[in-house]
Amino acid sequence: MNAFKHLLxxxxxxxxxxxxxxxxxxxxxxxxxxxxxxxxxxxxxxFEATGNKWIDGAIAxxxxxxxxxxxxxxTGGSPMAATQFNTGRQAEELVEAGLLRDFTxxxxxxxxxxxxxxxxxxxxxxxxxxxxxxxxxxHSWQWLWLSNxxxxxxxxxxxxNWDEFVAAGPALEKAGKxxxxxxxxxxxxxxxxxxxxxxIAGKDVFLKVYQDHDAEAxxxxxxxxxxxxxxxxxRMSAKSNxxxxxxxxxxVITGQAGGQxxxxxxxxxxxxxxxxxxEDYTCLPGLxxxxxxxxxxxxxxxxxxxxxxxxxxxEVLASTMLNPATQVAFNLKKGSVPVRxxxxxxxxxxxxxxxxxxxxxxxxxxDTNQLNTEDTNNQLxxxxxxxxxTPSLTPEEAQKRYAAIIxxxx
Amino acid sequence: MSTSGNAQRRxxxxxxxxxxxxxxxxxxxTALLVFLGGTVWTIVxxxxxxxxxxxxxxxxxxxxxxxxxxxxxxxxxxxxxxxGVLSLIFSLVIGFVLAALLDQKIRFEGVFRTIFLYPxxxxxxxxxxxxxxxxxxDFGVQNIVRAMGWESxxxxxxxxxxxxxxxxxIAGLWQGTxxxxxxxxxxxxxxxxxxxxxxxxxxxxxxxxxxxxxIPMMRPVFITTLVIIASGIVRLxxxxxxxxxxxxxxxxxxxxxxxYDYMFLAQNLGQGFAASTMMLLSVAxxxxxxxxxxxxGHKRG
Numbered sequence: 001m002n003a004f005k006h007l008l009x010x011x012x013x014x015x016x017x018x019x020x021x022x023x024x025x026x027x028x029x030x031x032x033x034x035x036x037x038x039x040x041x042x043x044x045x046x047f048e049a050t051g052n053k054w055i056d057g058a059i060a061x062x063x064x065x066x067x068x069x070x071x072x073x074x075t076g077g078s079p080m081a082a083t084q085f086n087t088g089r090q091a092e093e094l095v096e097a098g099l100l101r102d103f104t105x106x107x108x109x110x111x112x113x114x115x116x117x118x119x120x121x122x123x124x125x126x127x128x129x130x131x132x133x134x135x136x137x138x139h140s141w142q143w144l145w146l147s148n149x150x151x152x153x154x155x156x157x158x159x160x161n162w163d164e165f166v167a168a169g170p171a172l173e174k175a176g177k178x179x180x181x182x183x184x185x186x187x188x189x190x191x192x193x194x195x196x197x198x199x200i201a202g203k204d205v206f207l208k209v210y211q212d213h214d215a216e217a218x219x220x221x222x223x224x225x226x227x228x229x230x231x232x233x234x235r236m237s238a239k240s241n242x243x244x245x246x247x248x249x250x251x252v253i254t255g256q257a258g259g260q261x262x263x264x265x266x267x268x269x270x271x272x273x274x275x276x277x278x279e280d281y282t283c284l285p286g287l288x289x290x291x292x293x294x295x296x297x298x299x300x301x302x303x304x305x306x307x308x309x310x311x312x313x314x315e316v317l318a319s320t321m322l323n324p325a326t327q328v329a330f331n332l333k334k335g336s337v338p339v340r341x342x343x344x345x346x347x348x349x350x351x352x353x354x355x356x357x358x359x360x361x362x363x364x365x366x367d368t369n370q371l372n373t374e375d376t377n378n379q380l381x382x383x384x385x386x387x388x389x390t391p392s393l394t395p396e397e398a399q400k401r402y403a404a405i406i407x408x409x410x
Numbered sequence: 411m412s413t414s415g416n417a418q419r420r421x422x423x424x425x426x427x428x429x430x431x432x433x434x435x436x437x438x439x440t441a442l443l444v445f446l447g448g449t450v451w452t453i454v455x456x457x458x459x460x461x462x463x464x465x466x467x468x469x470x471x472x473x474x475x476x477x478x479x480x481x482x483x484x485x486x487x488x489x490x491x492x493x494g495v496l497s498l499i500f501s502l503v504i505g506f507v508l509a510a511l512l513d514q515k516i517r518f519e520g521v522f523r524t525i526f527l528y529p530x531x532x533x534x535x536x537x538x539x540x541x542x543x544x545x546x547x548d549f550g551v552q553n554i555v556r557a558m559g560w561e562s563x564x565x566x567x568x569x570x571x572x573x574x575x576x577x578x579x580i581a582g583l584w585q586g587t588x589x590x591x592x593x594x595x596x597x598x599x600x601x602x603x604x605x606x607x608x609x610x611x612x613x614x615x616x617x618x619x620x621x622x623x624x625i626p627m628m629r630p631v632f633i634t635t636l637v638i639i640a641s642g643i644v645r646l647x648x649x650x651x652x653x654x655x656x657x658x659x660x661x662x663x664x665x666x667x668x669x670y671d672y673m674f675l676a677q678n679l680g681q682g683f684a685a686s687t688m689m690l691l692s693v694a695x696x697x698x699x700x701x702x703x704x705x706x707g708h709k710r711g
Contacts, residue, residue: 068674071462093462093677184657241569243655375461378676382482382660389659390571401481408476 023313025081027300028057028073030066031334033246035268039334043136046326052313057083062244064187067374074099079303081310082317087124087135087299088369094301095127101302106315107131110322117341118295118359124370125299133299134318136327137336140293140355141263141367142195144284145270149255150177161288162199162229165259169236172258179236181248181257182388186381188245189388192261193230193380194368199287200226203365210371215407219399227395227402233261234388252281261287263296267335267351276349283351285358293358296367297336376409449690456683464679473684483685486663489575493582493664494643500583501639502632505590510620512591513598523595527588534585538652541581542568545653568654571661578646578653578662585649586642590635597631598624633704644693665689 025047031040037058044054057080059066067090070083074094085091094100107113107122116122116135125133144165151158151168154175159165169179182188198206201222208217217223240257242248249269251257260266267283275281285291300321302314320326327338332347337355345356358364368377383405387398459469477483508526512519529537544550547566555563567577601624609619625632647666650656656663665685673682 064675071674071677075463090677097463184655373461373677375672375676375678375681378671378678379480382480385657386481386660389657389661 022052023081023307023309024053024055025310025313025317026055026057027082027084027317028059028066028070028080029084029298030059030061030063031084032058032060033244033269034272035333035335036265038272039268039330042326042329042333043321046320046323046329047317050316050320052316062185062187064185074303079305081305081314082300082302084298085133085301086367086369087121087133087297088367088371089373090369091133091301092127092373095132099303100132101304101311101314102130102132103134103302103315103318104130106318110319112322115322115340115342117339118362118364120295120364120366120370121297121299121339133301134321135297135299135339136321137297137331137334138295138339138359139263139265139297139336139367140285140295141191142198142286142293143264143266143351144259144261144287145249145252145266146259146282146284147252147255147257148280148282150175150252150258153177153255154258158282159284159288161284162196163289165287166229166232166236168258169232177255178240178251178257179259180233181240181242181251181260182233182237183245183248184241184243184385184389185245186385187377188248188262189384190377190380191263192233192388193226193384195261195287196226196229196233197223198292198365199289200229202290203292206365209406210368211366213406213409215403218406219403223402224395224399227399230387230398231395234391237388238391264335264337264351264355267349268333269335271333271335271349277351283354285351285354291358292363292365293355294365294367295359296369297339372409376405379405452683453687453690456680456687458680460679460683462677462679469680473680474688476681477684477688482660482663483665483668485660486665486668489662489664490643490646492575493579493646494640496576496579497582497586497643498636498639500579501587501590502635504583504587505635506594506625508587508591509594509598512595523592526591529585530589532585534648535652537581537585538649541577541584542653545577545580569658571658574654574658574662578649581653582642582646582649586639590639593631593635593638594628597628600631601627640693640696644689 027043029040031037040056040058044056047054059069063086067085070080070085071094073079074083075097079099091100112122112131113119121135121138122131125131125135144162146158146165148158150172154168154171154177156168156171159168165179172179182192194210197209205217205220205222208214209223236258240248240251242251245262245266246269248257248260249262249266250273252260253270253273253275267277270277270281277283285293300318302318305311305314321330322340324340324343327340328343328345328347331338331345332352335352337352337359338345345352348356372380380402383398383401387393455464455466456473457468457470458465459467459472512522516522532540545566545568547553547564547569552563552565555565567573567580605623605627606619609623614623645666646664647670650662650664650667654662656667666689669682669685669689671682672678672685676682
């Protein structure tokens, strides 16, 4: 009984002391792989340095598992203090429903418009002239990661573009390697296809299909070529039976697979494994064919809260995330590019420097998350996960279904 | 009745058993508001183009047209049919045979009953994950048989699009038949010992006694069992998610998963509602005629 009383007293003391000192903010995200967790720890460290407390709400299983949980918490009336979404249209309706906080004032005070580049990032956060989120990184999908060891074992030179990679496929297979690693999760197959579009058919076709939702272009000969390439990718990835993207990346890291089409977040995994770009692995932006990158990424949204203390702390968190030092620390671990143009990225490795160069040249395309609704993305997922696992589904037939999805997209 | 001698009016039908009626009000309200209200609400909103949040913008039958032209939905329905029919047959047959065997007054009956019923105590997710390992070609059955010397042995249902649904069926049966066995066993125990004696005196073979006397007498048990199995079939979801997540290549998708994915992942409530309305419809098609036969028409003592 006595012990219980002590416990109670202790607990109330604890409650008192924390409420006097600092606000506890629960932040939800789906960054759970090694590289991602290391990156998010940088945010937590920087935020706790301001005297507040970061409560980590990591949700395992990737964005598709995490987003329903986040959305139902926000719509269900028990919101977290801040949450990750991909930069784009995922939180569109939550903003329209007035569930998220407007950060226009802070954005103007800290001149986000001037420091965040490219401008499309902040535009993704802006609805009716008001800013609703903080972009924290730039991720691009258009990368082919190659294992130098795998090609050495197979006795072929490391390819410099997609065609050479396809040509090296049989040699890799002969050496007992999986030429192309693709995880079983649906978004990975769709992602790989969406990377093939600008590489094979070019930027204009990509924009026609996803920005204008032009069904004719989607049914046209350029996309047919992309489906041919996807057919190659399907053949080369037939033996890859892992689920998560980082398991697939691990196949490349360990040299069991030749390569993987994955966004630049894969870089964080190479880093955690202690691999060096150019020596242990090679990266080809735009699949080495058409060097351009998309400017997607992650943004943090802040639901409206009743507690004034937490509300104040939300602002602290928002500016901490955009703080130049935090931006560099976070993005180096994450393998992504900082959203600020005015920070020192000399510590970046070869691959990230390539990305920064392309970004500086302005060879960028919007991310599919910015162009498509989740509904369209999900329909594409259904199609491509079937396409990549069903050899009997012909490229022609798949293209017909693809065009129908694009036609109905809004 | 005759105790109240004076010519007072009989209390109206409405106020008889007043306490019982008051007590049941919460349940009636729950049924009306939650079940019926929720159902009607879902059906109404299935005719709208609600996305992440429900909104009343009617689009007619658009959601249904899209639903029935979606290859994934058609695969889901096909899988549900295959799983449903086979699960119904095998659950009943295996459950009944096991129960009949246990009913032979064998030794350690309690032990066997516990062993058979035990899988039912596990959640579908645990069952699914366990069977995912057992059926995994690199670690499970295939690997063991190959290690014993049969090099060409192939058994990887979860990685083969054509038979993946049977891999799920195996796990479903392993989990579910124990309960069916227990229900059947309870039914068998309810059969009067004298019937068995009479059958034996008449020289009727045992299998004939089961088939033509015992089973018809167990009709209520069978009906309960049927309802339990059928509801398990329609709500099939967690097993699929745990075992295959709908893969490989969407070959093991089921309707409940379609509903979840479109409501929460694709942020398209309208489409999810349309799919769940179709599920409700299919349940109604099965349940309503049965309920009519069972409860309507003639009242039995």
